Amino acid sequence: MAARKPLSRERILREAMAVADRAGLAGVTMRSVADGLGVEAMALYRHVSGKNDLLDSLVELIVAEINEACEALPEPAPEEDWRSVLRRRILAARATLLRHPWAPALLGSHGTMGPALMRYFDEFGAIMRRAGFSVDAVHHALHAFGSRALGFTTELFQPGAPAIEETEVDPEQALAELAAFADSLPFLAEMAAHLQHDAATTIGWCDDQREFEFGLDALLDGLEVRRAASR
Amino acid sequence: MAARKPLSRERILREAMAVADRAGLAGVTMRSVADGLGVEAMALYRHVSGKNDLLDSLVELIVAEINEACEALPEPAPEEDWRSVLRRRILAARATLLRHPWAPALLGSHGTMGPALMRYFDEFGAIMRRAGFSVDAVHHALHAFGSRALGFTTELFQPGAPAIEETEVDPEQALAELAAFADSLPFLAEMAAHLQHDAATTIGWCDDQREFEFGLDALLDGLEVRRAASR
DNA sequence: ACCTGAACACCGTTCAAGT
DNA sequence: ACCTGAACACCGTTCAAGT
Numbered sequence: 001m002a003a004r005k006p007l008s009r010e011r012i013l014r015e016a017m018a019v020a021d022r023a024g025l026a027g028v029t030m031r032s033v034a035d036g037l038g039v040e041a042m043a044l045y046r047h048v049s050g051k052n053d054l055l056d057s058l059v060e061l062i063v064a065e066i067n068e069a070c071e072a073l074p075e076p077a078p079e080e081d082w083r084s085v086l087r088r089r090i091l092a093a094r095a096t097l098l099r100h101p102w103a104p105a106l107l108g109s110h111g112t113m114g115p116a117l118m119r120y121f122d123e124f125g126a127i128m129r130r131a132g133f134s135v136d137a138v139h140h141a142l143h144a145f146g147s148r149a150l151g152f153t154t155e156l157f158q159p160g161a162p163a164i165e166e167t168e169v170d171p172e173q174a175l176a177e178l179a180a181f182a183d184s185l186p187f188l189a190e191m192a193a194h195l196q197h198d199a200a201t202t203i204g205w206c207d208d209q210r211e212f213e214f215g216l217d218a219l220l221d222g223l224e225v226r227r228a229a230s231r
Numbered sequence: 232m233a234a235r236k237p238l239s240r241e242r243i244l245r246e247a248m249a250v251a252d253r254a255g256l257a258g259v260t261m262r263s264v265a266d267g268l269g270v271e272a273m274a275l276y277r278h279v280s281g282k283n284d285l286l287d288s289l290v291e292l293i294v295a296e297i298n299e300a301c302e303a304l305p306e307p308a309p310e311e312d313w314r315s316v317l318r319r320r321i322l323a324a325r326a327t328l329l330r331h332p333w334a335p336a337l338l339g340s341h342g343t344m345g346p347a348l349m350r351y352f353d354e355f356g357a358i359m360r361r362a363g364f365s366v367d368a369v370h371h372a373l374h375a376f377g378s379r380a381l382g383f384t385t386e387l388f389q390p391g392a393p394a395i396e397e398t399e400v401d402p403e404q405a406l407a408e409l410a411a412f413a414d415s416l417p418f419l420a421e422m423a424a425h426l427q428h429d430a431a432t433t434i435g436w437c438d439d440q441r442e443f444e445f446g447l448d449a450l451l452d453g454l455e456v457r458r459a460a461s462r
Numbered sequence: 463a464c465c466t467g468a469a470c471a472c473c474g475t476t477c478a479a480g481t
Numbered sequence: 482a483c484c485t486g487a488a489c490a491c492c493g494t495t496c497a498a499g500t
Contacts, residue, residue, distance in 0.1 A: 006464085007464085007465085029491090029492070029493090030492085030493060030494085031491090031492080031493090039465075039466095040465070040466055040467085041493085041494090042465075042466065042467085042494080042495090042496095043464080043465050043466075045494080045495095046463090046464065046465080050493075050494075051492095051493065051494090105339070105340070107385075107387060108336070108339060108385045109336070111385075111386070111387045111389075113388075113389060117387070118416055118419060119415075119416065121388060121418075121419065122415075122416040122417070122418045122419045123418075125418035125419065125422065126417065126418040129418060129421075135421060135422055135425045136425070138418075138422065139422055139425075139426070139437075140442060140445045140446075141449075142388045143386065143388060143437065143442035143443075143445065143446060144442070144445055144446030144449050144450075145388075145446075146384040146385060146386050146387065146388070146446065147384070147385045147386070147387055149387065149388070150387060153377040153378070154338075154339045154342075154377060154378045154385055155342070155374065155377050155378070156338060156342045156348070156377065156378050156380065156381060157344075157352060157373045157374060157376075157377070157380070158342075158344060184350075184353075185349055185350065185353040186353070186357065187352075187353045187354075187356035187357040187360060187369075188349060188352065188353045188356065190360075190366060191356065191366055191369065191370055194366045194367070194370075195370070206370075206374065211371065211374035211375070212374075214371045214374065214375055215371075215374060215375030215376075215377065215450075217453075218372075218375050218450055218453035218454055218457065219375075219446075219449055219450050219453055220453070221453040221456055221457075222448075222449035222450055222451070222452040222453030222454075222456070223449055223453075225452055225453070225456065226449065226452075237483085238483085238484085260472090260473070260474090261473085261474060261475085262472090262473080262474090270484075270485095271484070271485055271486085272474085272475090273475080273476090273477095273484075273485070273486090274483080274484050274485075276475080276476095277482090277483065277484080281474075281475075282473095282474065282475090
């Protein structure tokens with residue numbers, strides 16, 4: 001056996017990311033990461049203080065990728081609206097996260113402020129400052145965006161999703177369920193009926209990207225109202 | 232040993248909730264829940280198909296508590312603005328979640344649509360319908376709210392929090408750090424300086440409740456703009 | 463100096479056995 | 482019918498031992 005490429009923090013993190021892309025966040029295990037590097041799990045502890053440390057750094061790696069995506073964006077036009085500048089960056093962040101579907105869950109649980117995240121929010125805040133928001137207003141806005149600033153939201157509402165996936169759309173049964181709803185859940189019944197009509201003409205029930213952009217624009221507009229009022 | 236109270240799904244879920252309140256979500260274990268009931272872990276599998284099932288039902292239990300809180304709310308005034316009606320309900324949901332700090336993480340990972348969650352969203356949607364939103368507009372709005380509809384958001388931005396907690400506020404060191412930031416992170420440096428002034432007069436750096444309400448109101452206003460424009 | 467083997471204290475879950 | 486004991490295949494992490 002020739003000496004293998006020496007282990008390093010960098011290589012460990014790259015492998016952890018590869019495992020996550022392949023097997024999801026639950027698949028990221030000291031043992032699985034080590035395996036991919038042809039090494040025993042305990043060897044990782046030379047370069048990483050534990051699994052928490054590894055996951056914290058994985059967040060940084062993702063955010064670094066987001067920062068790269070933002071830097072590749074075209075320069076904003078001189079008098080471009082702050083909303084569209086921010087919007088473009090947020091959607092670039094989102095595009096990055098879509099390539100790593102496990103990342104939102106990780107960001108939610110390990111959102112510690114590392115250098116990459118700081119860089120992202122620094123530019124984010126600077127854009128709002130240039131648009132005329134006060135320091136205080138930007139601070140509030142950053143909280144208002146929350147995870148949306150990085151291009152994702154935790155959705156709780158997946159209308160009909162489980163009921164539909166279980167069985168192949170049996171129209172008769174679906175209608176029966178609807179009728180049962182109509183009594184106790186009149187609005188959901190109304191919406192389900194409405195969505196069912198759309199389903200014939202559109203791809204799916206909900207277009208996540210569209211929904212995200214709608215929510216983002218609503219918030220941007222809500223903030224613009226406040227900005228305009230404060231001048 | 233006298234025969235103990237017989238095990239039941241209900242008792243298991245109550246105990247799981249008690250464990251979570253005491254030891255956090257990570258403390259909820261088949262074994263720990265069983266322990267609290269004076270029983271072996273394997274006994275739970277008679278009433279629960281597995282841990283996933285248990286956690287799914289725990290979500291329902293929390294949302295049921297939220298629904299109760301909403302029902303205890305005063306009736307809306309006849310011509311009350313839809314925003315304030317919804318706002319009151321969302322803040323009631325939030326108050327419930329604040330009593331169970333582990334709940335947001337659980338809702339994020341096990342947000343399956345059970346009856347309790349459906350009931351909550353049905354009333355939520357109905358309020359917007361009565362205010363004149365179209366079915367489509369309500370659907371989009373529900374997505375836009377996301378977890379905020381239930382009173383929480385996943386925050387990524389905790390300005391200064393780690394730096395401050397580590398050491399007792401050493402003003403000299405804090406200033407040195409600020410200076411280091413000023414070069415590469417001008418906005419964050421500006422904000423940190425601003426926050427430091429406020430820290431003298433307010434309780435903490437960020438008031439989570441205030442921040443939540445700000446973000447909520449911004450979104451409500453953004454949606455009101457759309458509602459008004461569509462009439 | 464760097465990695466490994468064996469071990470420890472935990473998990474969720476199974477299955478045959480007890481009562 | 483309802484619960485238990487023992488076991489299995491996993492975790493993260495430790496520590497002394499190898500090279």
